Amino acid sequence: MLSEHFGDPEARTLEGWEARGGYSALRKALGESRKDIIEEVKKSGLRGRGGAGFPTGVKWSFMPKDSGKQHYLLCNADESEPGTFKDRELMRWTPHQLIEGCLIGAYAIQASHCYIYIRGEFFEATQILARAIEEVYEAGYAGKDVLGSGHDLDITLHLGAGAYICGEETGLMSSLEGQRGEPRVKPPFPAVSGVFKKPTTINNVETLCAVPHIVNNGGEWYQQWGTEKSTGTKLFCVSGHVQRPGNYEVPMGFNFREFIYDVCGGPPDGRTIKAVIPGGSSVPIMSADELDVGMDYEAMISAGTMLGCGSVIVMDDTTDIVKQVRRMVDFYAHESCGQCTPCREGTAWAAKILRRIEDGWGTESDLDTLVEISENMTGKTICVLSDSAAAPITSSIEKFREDYLALIGAGTVETARSA
Amino acid sequence: MSSTAAKETVSCTVDGIAFEVPKGTRMIDAAARTGVDIPHYCYHPGLSAPAQCRMCLVEVEGAPKLQPACTAEVQDGNVILTASENALKAREGVLEFLLVNHPLDCPVCDQSGECKLQDYTAAEGRPMGRLAEPKRIIGVDDFGGDVLFHGDRCVMCTRCVRFMREVAQDERLAVVQRGDKAVIDTFFGEGLEGNIWADNVVDICPVGALVSKDFLHKARAWDLDRTPSICPNCTQGCNITLQVRDNQVMRLKPRPNAEVNGHWMCDFGRLNYQWVNRTGRIEAPLVREDGKLVPMSWSDTLLRLANAARGQSTGVRSVVSPYAANEDLGAVRRLADALGGGSGVFRVESGEEVVLPGFPQLALRSDRAANVRGAELLGFSRAGDSTGMGGLEEAESFDGVILVLGDDLEDASADFGQRSKLFIYVGHVLGGAARNADFVLPSTTFAEMEGSFTNVAGRVQRFWPAIQVPGMSRPAWQILGVLLSGIIDIPAPARPGDAFATLGDLSPAFGGMRFEELGAEGQPLEYSRR
Numbered sequence: 018m019l020s021e022h023f024g025d026p027e028a029r030t031l032e033g034w035e036a037r038g039g040y041s042a043l044r045k046a047l048g049e050s051r052k053d054i055i056e057e058v059k060k061s062g063l064r065g066r067g068g069a070g071f072p073t074g075v076k077w078s079f080m081p082k083d084s085g086k087q088h089y090l091l092c093n094a095d096e097s098e099p100g101t102f103k104d105r106e107l108m109r110w111t112p113h114q115l116i117e118g119c120l121i122g123a124y125a126i127q128a129s130h131c132y133i134y135i136r137g138e139f140f141e142a143t144q145i146l147a148r149a150i151e152e153v154y155e156a157g158y159a160g161k162d163v164l165g166s167g168h169d170l171d172i173t174l175h176l177g178a179g180a181y182i183c184g185e186e187t188g189l190m191s192s193l194e195g196q197r198g199e200p201r202v203k204p205p206f207p208a209v210s211g212v213f214k215k216p217t218t219i220n221n222v223e224t225l226c227a228v229p230h231i232v233n234n235g236g237e238w239y240q241q242w243g244t245e246k247s248t249g250t251k252l253f254c255v256s257g258h259v260q261r262p263g264n265y266e267v268p269m270g271f272n273f274r275e276f277i278y279d280v281c282g283g284p285p286d287g288r289t290i291k292a293v294i295p296g297g298s299s300v301p302i303m304s305a306d307e308l309d310v311g312m313d314y315e316a317m318i319s320a321g322t323m324l325g326c327g328s329v330i331v332m333d334d335t336t337d338i339v340k341q342v343r344r345m346v347d348f349y350a351h352e353s354c355g356q357c358t359p360c361r362e363g364t365a366w367a368a369k370i371l372r373r374i375e376d377g378w379g380t381e382s383d384l385d386t387l388v389e390i391s392e393n394m395t396g397k398t399i400c401v402l403s404d405s406a407a408a409p410i411t412s413s414i415e416k417f418r419e420d421y422l423a424l425i426g427a428g429t430v431e432t433a434r435s436a
Numbered sequence: 437m438s439s440t441a442a443k444e445t446v447s448c449t450v451d452g453i454a455f456e457v458p459k460g461t462r463m464i465d466a467a468a469r470t471g472v473d474i475p476h477y478c479y480h481p482g483l484s485a486p487a488q489c490r491m492c493l494v495e496v497e498g499a500p501k502l503q504p505a506c507t508a509e510v511q512d513g514n515v516i517l518t519a520s521e522n523a524l525k526a527r528e529g530v531l532e533f534l535l536v537n538h539p540l541d542c543p544v545c546d547q548s549g550e551c552k553l554q555d556y557t558a559a560e561g562r563p564m565g566r567l568a569e570p571k572r573i574i575g576v577d578d579f580g581g582d583v584l585f586h587g588d589r590c591v592m593c594t595r596c597v598r599f600m601r602e603v604a605q606d607e608r609l610a611v612v613q614r615g616d617k618a619v620i621d622t623f624f625g626e627g628l629e630g631n632i633w634a635d636n637v638v639d640i641c642p643v644g645a646l647v648s649k650d651f652l653h654k655a656r657a658w659d660l661d662r663t664p665s666i667c668p669n670c671t672q673g674c675n676i677t678l679q680v681r682d683n684q685v686m687r688l689k690p691r692p693n694a695e696v697n698g699h700w701m702c703d704f705g706r707l708n709y710q711w712v713n714r715t716g717r718i719e720a721p722l723v724r725e726d727g728k729l730v731p732m733s734w735s736d737t738l739l740r741l742a743n744a745a746r747g748q749s750t751g752v753r754s755v756v757s758p759y760a761a762n763e764d765l766g767a768v769r770r771l772a773d774a775l776g777g778g779s780g781v782f783r784v785e786s787g788e789e790v791v792l793p794g795f796p797q798l799a800l801r802s803d804r805a806a807n808v809r810g811a812e813l814l815g816f817s818r819a820g821d822s823t824g825m826g827g828l829e830e831a832e833s834f835d836g837v838i839l840v841l842g843d844d845l846e847d848a849s850a851d852f853g854q855r856s857k858l859f860i861y862v863g864h865v866l867g868g869a870a871r872n873a874d875f876v877l878p879s880t881t882f883a884e885m886e887g888s889f890t891n892v893a894g895r896v897q898r899f900w901p902a903i904q905v906p907g908m909s910r911p912a913w914q915i916l917g918v919l920l921s922g923i924i925d926i927p928a929p930a931r932p933g934d935a936f937a938t939l940g941d942l943s944p945a946f947g948g949m950r951f952e953e954l955g956a957e958g959q960p961l962e963y964s965r966r
Contacts, residue, residue, distance in 0.1 A: 352615070355614045355617075355618030359530060362533035393533070
């Protein structure tokens with residue numbers, strides 16, 4: 018559904034998109050009441066594809082009705098979770114799919130202005146989207162009095178400057194306002210006081226891309242895929258040690274082992290899978306024997322991890338788990354905004370300890386310290402970046418303790434010099 | 437309880453103590469009402485609350501996560517636990533994190549002894565650190581003005597940044613970089629120089645990251661004696677604490693008073709205290725004998741002076757200092773009235789008024805002395821120019837009694853008072869024309885006595901003695917009160933409250949006020965009649 022036109026350059030243009038049925042959903046939506054659209058999206062069971070999986074229709078219904086204030090829709094296109102590249106492809110190949118979703122979403126929540134906050138490194142996607150936005154303004158799908166409906170729907174593309182934290186919804190709002198990209202305390206929730214202190218809804222690219230399909234075909238139609246609570250299809254970005262990495266759109270609830278071994282071709286010949294990160298670097302690591310699980314929100318949680326944004330990182334038996342975890346924690350230490358003490362100090366401290374263990378100068382008590390630091394970093398901060406750094410540490414120590422122990426006491430003069 | 441009252445208040449318990457607070461009260465403020473101090477860094481009652489230090493996390497029964505008490509509002513029925521196992525563990529965790537990069541340089545840190553990191557770590561931190569890694573080094577940066585920045589000690593509470601943004605409304609500080617490299621910095625060398633509110637960032641810094649150059653390594657916090665007082669340096673009357681070691685005032689710190697100065701004070705007032713410590717004070721009463729001033733006991737001096745003054749009826753010209761207390765000025769007035777009456781003047785330096793934008797009732801006022809309003813109310817009029825000079829013409833050639841209180845007469849002509857019948861000088865130092873006096877009576881400064889000032893808004897505020905008086909100096913109200921009792925048969929005031937009680941006779945504005953009821957935060961004039 019979402020990825021139907023990947024690889025088809027004609028679908029990028031307005032003409033090509035219209036020829037493929039584009040903007041019929043917008044026309045249909047503008048003829049319906051906002052309440053009906055929100056009800057239909059609620060009925061579809063569509064959940065936020067940015068990682069948290071919050072029901073989209075419910076989120077929209079939090080927006081005040083006829084508040085008389087300016088409302089905003091923000092499209093979070095700051096895709097920067099390590100291992101994730103689904104939104105980039107959606108924007109590169111089907112910019113109008115996103116724009117149509119944005120316009121419908123903005124209409125539904127009475128926002129006359131939609132910002133697409135796109136990651137600074139996405140040069141190609143930015144150019145493609147910018148061209149597509151020009152096209153919709155020329156065609157009257159955006160701007161004043163869209164398609165004669167009497168509604169104004171503006172759409173602005175905003176390029177980020179390359180900070181991971183600006184993908185966190187309140188950090189994104191701060192950044193869009195011109196402040197440091199620092200997450201804010203909730204409450205107030207964005208629907209009450211969001212960007213520029215106005216009611217705001219923030220949706221992920223993939224979420225908004227699904228909206229036109231739901232409007233066209235109805236919420237029940239969307240439910241035909243997936244499980245009862247995780248409906249529809251989802252893009253999964255597969256990277257690492259599989260024979261066929263890439264983006265795959267599969268129904269929610271698809272068997273994870275089957276997905277990795279059959280759909281993605283399994284590990285390279287002669288190797289075995291050691292560990293898999295199912296939802297981007299922020300979620301707990303799974304070991305190879307835990308893969309018999311459905312690819313949906315509930316099943317992943319009961320397996321002790323999370324679906325996240327569907328970024329599957331596969332690691333085979335040649336992988337140095339400690340090094341991988343250290344690299345991830347380095348990333349979070351580098352990307353921490355530095356507001357909250359547990360995150361600012363905890364990520365950097367944990368990274369230093371992991372580096373020392375990797376260099377062979379760790380002790381077994383370091384593992385206890387790491388677990389306790391991780392505990393002190395979990396659930397204690399404004400946003401979940403700190404939790405995200407802690408998850409791979411605790412899950413890897415729990416599941417791959419032997420890998421850590423193998424390094425302990427292995428220090429040499431050479432590693433000491435390089436440390 | 438009526439239904440409207442139920443809407444306005446919510447009930448909660450903090451560590452088992454049940455009570456009601458107004459709806460919208462933050463948990464940290466609610467806890468403070470029960471006497472529970474929830475540890476915190478980024479929260480400051482005069483600033484916005486970003487909830488970023490994560491020190492004030494408390495457990496609320498039924499909530500899945502610990503709540504930041506500085507932003508979470510009390511909901512009806514909340515059971516708040518500030519010292520539960522989870523809350524204590526979270527605080528211990530935050531303290532350990534803060535010490536990851538904090539140098540343990542307490543022995544050479546000015547904040548030591550009044551440092552929140554030190555206090556909380558001693559109370560609730562881990563007994564031993566677990567850090568085996570090298571610490572981050574930032575070093576020292578001169579932020580300009582009186583402010584020195586020790587980056588390594590910073591806990592990134594951002595109070596200083598928010599003070600400059602929200603209260604001084606002059607954004608000169610910012611957080612640069614991120615993660616554990618985040619650091620407070622100034623913009624391109626502009627620094628804090630020139631903003632007269634900048635030193636408040638030193639006060640609100642919970643650790644030793646921002647320290648005062650003026651106070652640098654001068655005293656340890658635990659060696660300082662602290663006395664509530666009033667800043668003498670303009671008519672605003674900021675509530676302050678005089679901090680003293682070895683009988684020397686080491687620094688002035690603002691003392692919170694929502695009606696006057698909030699939590700703040702200006703650098704002009706704060707750094708202008710050295711005159712209180714000056715040496716060369718008059719230490720004994722001096723009486724002119726055979727053309728020379730000779731020291732004498734108080735009783736002999738006042739007996740002679742009373743004899744000399746009794747029967748004088750040609751009137752009095754007085755010159756008083758606007759730094760003098762209400763009680764002192766009242767005593768001058770009463771003595772002058774007893775000796776035939778006459779006009780009195782005061783001289784005051786003035787300059788530009790500078791308002792604190794985020795707390796506009798506070799300003800560095802243009803009159804740079806504390807008790808201009810009190811002097812005016814007690815019948816003294818302004819004389820001289822904006823440098824506090826001149827305006828002595830009427831007094832200097834007067835042929836009756838001249839009474840000078842506190843004014844050092846620096847610019848007076850050499851023959852000031854030479855034509856008078858009696859020239860009484862009550863003051864701190866002897867120089868210039870004061871040497872022409874017949875009687876020189878050593879008096880105390882505001883830092884050495886108990887008394888009150890009346891500020892620009894008509895608020896009467898008390899101050900207390902912080903340092904020992906030099907030699908035989910006495911408060912002017914006491915000296916002049918005893919003298920007056922020797923001239924006309926009335927009792928001398930024994931306490932400053934007695935002297936204050938007579939002010940109502942001189943100015944109706946003071947009528948009905950009682951010194952003892954002024955409290956530590958003062959009262960508006962005529963409050964008792966409202």
